[in-house]
């Protein structure tokens with residue numbers, strides 16, 4: 001049973017108003033829920049602490065579970081700070097889990113308990129919480145984790161179904177989309193205890209895993225059309241809301257910044273590596289495509305109890321979900337991994353690069369004739385092609 005201490009998550013204005021007026025926020029106690037039920041005795045369940053790492057990297061983990069289900073302890077520090085989101089110095093007043101956009105990928109196995117310590121340090125301005133799409137009940141944990149600046153909370157949930165799932169902040173009303181498009185999302189991967197299986201039910205594993213979180217940002221402009229910078233997160237709200245409600249993002253990026261995963265930060269692999277790409281978008285649909293490659297096995301909805309699709313050219317990640325694609329690189333070179341709305345990929349930022357080392361396979365592709373002068377005179381063909389006299 002859950003006792004409800006206040007109206008369900010309808011506290012948006014109470015959450016933001018104190019920022020504008022400079023008044024201290026009231027205790028989050030009055031706006032969260034206390035679950036009351038039979039105590040569960042987990043004293044015999046082993047515990048392990050996992051240190052999270054910033055994306056695109058993923059903390060060490062076993063693909064096949066070696067031990068019985070355990071309690072896996074994570075800690076997330078909520079950090080409100082400014083982030084540069086492109087190479088032109090455009091700044092986002094960001095709200096983040098652990099200081100990175102997206103927040104770190106957590107990996108557990110089906111049947112494990114996730115025990116998260118969520119910390120909202122006193123330096124922050126806003127109330128925050130966490131909604132795990134992998135969790136059951138209590139608004140995904142959002143109802144049990146609303147913390148004011150200076151507070152922390154511990155949530156435990158059972159990862160009772162495998163897959164890749166989004167987590168995000170959802171502190172109520174219009175705070176929900178704003179916090180999400182300010183960077184407050186991440187993902188958790190709940191692996192089947194026996195590891196991943198292909199479309200025929202045979203075990204598959206990966207050599208590398210990368211986590212790509214895609215974000216749509218809505219940065220207000222000044223009278224001259226330049227992107228505006230704000231004093232702090234609270235003062236960015238009003239104008240950002242106006243841009244958000246137009247539903248046209250100014251930036252669509254991977255891992256918090258246009259170019260976060262290109263150049264020196266490109267993802268790397270060798271020919272023959274089986275690479276798992278976990279891709280999340282907490283707010284908006286997207287369509288990953290690996291230029292020059294494929295999705296050998298794609299869990300488009302990210303849910304490992306469903307057989308993966310094979311040989312995809314492009315796959316679809318629904319806003320509010322995380323998917324996974326496994327690909328074995330077969331050729332060396334630079335591969336662009338894009339949101340295949342190419343305007344969003346090229347002009348707005350949603351492009352990553354894989355730099356792959358190894359030997360070129362001429363059987364898969366060869367340049368039979370290098371570009372050279374054509375040599376024939378075909379000008380007659382074009383003489384009749386003028387539209388205007």
Ligand SMILES: [Cu+2]
Nearest residue numbers: 128169179184
């Ligand atoms: Cu938040």
